[in-house]
Amino acid sequence: MQNNFSIQVLRVVKSFWLTSKKIPRTMRLVILFLFCFVGLTNATDSYAQSAKVTMNVRNQTVEDVLRAIEKQTEFSFFYNNAHINLKRLVTISANRNDIFKVLDEVFKNTNVEYKVIDKKIILSTELASVEQAHQEKVKVSGRVVDAAGEPVIGASVIEKGSSNGTITDMDGNFILNVGSKEAILEISYIGYQGQSLKVTPGKTLSVVLKEDTQSLDEVVVVGFGVQKKANLTGAVSQVKMDDVLGSRPVVNAMSALQGAMPGLQITPNNDAAGPGQSKSFNIRGTTSINGGGPLVLIDNVPGDIDMLNPEDIESVSVLKDAASAAIYGARAANGVVLITTKSGKTGRPTITYNGSASYRKISKKLDVLSPYEFVKLQGEVNSKYSDSYFKPGNDDNDIPYRYQSLDDYMGVKGVNWQDETFNPTWSQDHSLSIMGGTDDSKYNASFSRYIENGIFKNSGFDKTTGKFRLDQKLSKSLSFNITVNYALTNRKGVGTSADSGRFNMLAQILSARPTGGLKLTDDELLDSAIDPEMLESGESLAQVNPVKQTESVTNTKRAEMWSGNGSISWQIIKGLTFKTAGTYNTTNNRTNIFYKDGSKEAYRNGQKPYGRTQMGRDVRWTNFNNLTWKQKVKKHNYDVMLGHEVSFRSTEYLLGEAMDFPFDNLGNDYLGLGATPSKVESSYSEKMLLSFFARGNYNYDNRYLLTATVRADGSTVFSNKNKWGFFPSFSAAWRVSEEAFMKDVDWVSNFKVRLGWGIVGNDRISNYLSMDLYEASKYGVGNNTVTVLTPKQLKNANLKWEGSSTINLGVDLGFLDNRLNVTADFFVKNTKDLLLAQSLAHVTGFDSQMQNIGKIQNKGIELSLNSTNIQTRDFSWQTNFNISFIKNTLKGLASGVESMYARSGFDSNFTAYDYIATVGQSLGLIYGYEFDGVYQSSDFYTTPDNQLILKEGVTNNARYGTVKPGVVKYKDQDGDGIITTNDRTVIGNAMPKWFGGITNTFDYKGIDFSFMLQFNYGNDIYNATRLYSTQSRNGRRNMLAEVADRWSPTNTSNLVPSQDGYIVNDVYSRFIEDGSFLRLKNVTLGYTLPHKWTRKFHVSRLRLYATGQNLFCVSGYSGYDPEVNSASNTPMTPGLDWGAYPKSRVFTFGIDLQF
DSSP, rough: HHHHHHHHHHHHHHOOOTTTTTOHHHHHHHHHHHHHHHHHOOOOHHHHHHHHHEEEEEEEHHHHHHHHHHHHOOOEOOOTTTSSSSOOOOEEEEEEHHHHHHHHHHHHTTTEEEEEETTEEEEEESOHHHHHHSSOOEEEEEEEEESSOOOOTTTTEEETTOOEEOOOOOOEEEEEESSTTTOOOEETTTOOOOOOEOOOOSSSSEEEEOOOOOTOOEEEETEEHHHHHHHEEEEEEEEHHHHHTTOOOOOOOHHTTTTTTEEEEEEEEGGOOOOTTTTEEEEOOOOOOTOOEEEEEETTEOOOOSOOGGEEEEEEEEEHHHHHHHHHHHTTTTTTEEEEEEOOSSEEEEEEEEEEEEEESSSSSOOOOOHOOOOOOHHHOOOGGGGTTTSHHHHHHTTTOOSGGGGTTTTTTOOOOOHBBOOOEEEEEEEEEEEOOSSEEEEEEEEEEEHHHOOOOTEEEEEEEEEEEEEOOOOSSSEHHHHEEEEEEESSOOOSSSSOGGGOOOHHHHHHHHHOOOOOOHHHHOOSSSOHHHHHTTOSSBBBOHHHHHHHHEEEEEEEEEEEEEEEEEETTTTTEEEEEEEEEEEEEEEEEEEOSHHHHHTTTOOOOOEEEEEEEEEEEEEEEEEEEEEETTTTEEEEEEEEEEEEEEEEEEEEEEEESSSSGEEEEEEEGGGGEEEEEEEEEEEEEEEEEEEEEETTTTEEEEEEEEEEEETTTOGGGGGGEEEEEEEEEOOOOOOOOGOOOEEEEEEEEEEEEEEEEEESTTTTSOOEEEEEEEEEEEEEEEEEEEEEEEEOOOOOOOEEEEEEEEEEEETTTTTTTEEEEEEEEEEEEEEEEEEEOOOTTTTTEEEEEEEEEEEEEEEEEEEEEEEEESSSEEEEEEEEEEEEEEESSTTTOOOOEOOOOTTTTOOOOOEEEESSSSEEEEBBBEEEEEGGGEEEEOOTOOOEEOOTOOOOTTTTOOOOOTTTEOOOSSSSOOOGGGGOOOEEEEESEEEEEEEEEEEETEEHHHHHHHHEEEEOOOOOOOHTOOOTTTOOOOBGGGGGGBBTTTTSSSSOOTTTTTOOTTOGGGGEOOEEEEEEEEEEEEOOHHHHHHGGGGEEEEEEEEEEEEEEEEOOOOOOOSOOTTTTTTTTSEEEEESSSEEEEEEEEEEEEOO
């Protein structure tokens, strides 16, 4: 009886095991036993007699008929594909007929027989009697494992030519009595290549099943649906988040994706520097001068990826070309990122906990002048300064001065302000989830809590997330799902670049003087909020105590997000499905800034506190409805979708400021206590998008693939004449490996060529640009104040969409049973009608007007490689590699305009243009003077009266005034022998030539080890922090250590000008540095305890791990870190390093636990 029962449950076991790969092994075993138990305790003979079938089909395949019977009854069919012709066409007409009569008709005139056991129907051409299976003749035993040596549970073991069979147990073992010593065993399991073995009596068989790469075809998330990877015609990259994370904690998902996908470039958002730092990212380069990132959809809800718990993410898909992204039309010009969160799984509840603690410290500190070099420099800046640092003799109390001469500072350590402000800290991360369900109802719930103490003094970040998802099947044709997400983040601390202008905190740290000299001890210097000498002398407050500044400024930001989405799917008839879905997302944020007594702002305000509160609200909702039709006719496969979508977004903003608080202990809770309300602002805007779209997929015999989409979007941000935009796409693919002439090429397992074209748009512009706007202005008339409306902007009713067209040619290759996979894409992306501010004549009364006047082209090559280098029972080694080459070119501006300029604005004293965009060149060009060394004595004649005269042929840097040895020298670009502003030129390019990453993963008997290298090459960095921190004319300020090598008569440096040998606030190429780097992004070592140990404690999986992040970075960059982008809010000024938050070296220890 046992062997026959094994056959009965085989199909159920197969189906369950395939769909439960991510359910812990212990839980799968429990469910497996439940299947067996249920099968043994339920007799179904009476049901077999009463089961009725109704169908009326003509020229349908046997396979389709069997599936129809399974849907109408509780029976499942078991058969061997090699024995049953499933493609044979039959015609059946039955009205509540007995199931046996229908089967007789299906297999009429064939040698197929069937046998009913329980609710399973066994089909065979050589069906043996059930009793024969019980006759013990030859006993065979064996074990079935996969390529990694893991047992394959539930694999079918069948004696060829009979129904005699069994399935493997929890350890992959089986025992079967076969009819003779010559019997052949057929061993199979869904997702693996089957094997046939001749029995060997008395010997235990060892069977290793290899994955069937054809049947394990990966499903990829695409716009409004999913698609088999083999059938993709566009450029889509997808990663499974569990594979990328590897159980290591990250603050946000974008951190984990750095270097993991071709074409996806991710940089720190230094505008929001500090703990929990967000990321800026683009797909295939910069496509708009106005900026804007990709469209991010989280379970079809537009949202912020930073608000997600990375542990909740199932997969991330990136739609890179217009052919794949055009289904999102007006919002897809910068690409689309589709994030799918985890759903429930069939089976008993699975509880997962991942907890970790991380130790972090600043990865690099910059060298600054020692107290000795600092005091030496002060004497050169102003000889009077020396008296405050050293003096021979005694003071008024007849006590010898602490420092009698400059030499007394030799060996003095002084105050290390970087050590005072950057401290090692700990963070912790906890994530708890539960999932489970039945075939009809699946659920997933999770909770996470992340707490990070920032390495920068008085800074921190914490995030709390919660999620619940339910997938419910109401009937065979009707189902729904709902998801609710919650996130709360809190940031505190001023950060290193949060205060613009001269008070950039990192600049303050580097320039704070390391010694108090004769007037202050080191402790007194640390306790002084404002340098007493500056206050005494009446100097400006350009320098403050960075420690006291961080302690006396409250800067907190709280963001709370609620989102929900739900959908209903109705299968109207076979192949025709209707789906309606709605989403809602609201995010409320509040930023509190309060300058307490002791802060620079309070000093500037008569030592009275000053507060500011800013509140914002973002509300989004969408509704979309899809009708999908799928049909297969012989070798022809059709998939057509029609859809409609409406989306809405509103933003609100409120700002309040007050000054002159009597005390500061209440902070922002009572702004009304401020005697002087200094500012109140508010705003509200909304926009709506109405869309209609369609997509058609055609597949002929899995060889020739065609996809076409079209979308029409109507947006409220444009005038009536240009309100609608139309975005078509077309793509095709040829699966060469499926052709008959490739069948004998065994080493090529996949070969596909893809070609696509499409148009997408960009509607991310300010509202109301097509309308005349007015603002209120107040004027005094006599003793009265009159409010009038004055024009604020000049409307442009001709504004239209920015449009991007892309051509993409791709190749997918698989070798050696897909152990080596290569994907290559070549693309050309042209964006036209860029929305730019065009200068207007003064007679119009306006400086500029937004117009469609620009063109940009991006083209490049992307390459990704995935390989299984070694795969044995105990050891595996896998490698993932990707690299992207992208070239950006500005193709056009307004008529007659060849260049446009931009200011980084990193400091209020640096007012010149320092970036340029020129037609025919890329964006991101840094603009300034080309450094040509330092004037030496040999560049001058000395007259009899000791006057220095510049030699003929030596360029005169007239901008300095009268040049002398030690003055900075610029290259003469126009050849007139004199340096003027006309000699400014391109001195750097912030766009990388190529970038990517490589990951290696090793597994050996429960031990896992992985490391990831990230690289960037060919980009320049505008080191504004270094420029600011080498302005050695300024007194009372420390400098970077390179100033110690400044030119002097005894040190004729050709790299660093003399103390006063530079032009204040000039940008020149000495501060443009190579930003190329190779970073060891992470290393992880883990150990999963054997299941035979953990199951004693009812634990299905227990893994301990340690991770190191940012362990080293090979780079020639002199700043804290080459991965910077301080002005990330605009594509015109990339690659700027102005007070960028330094990276941390992080060591994490954690546990991954499943019940």
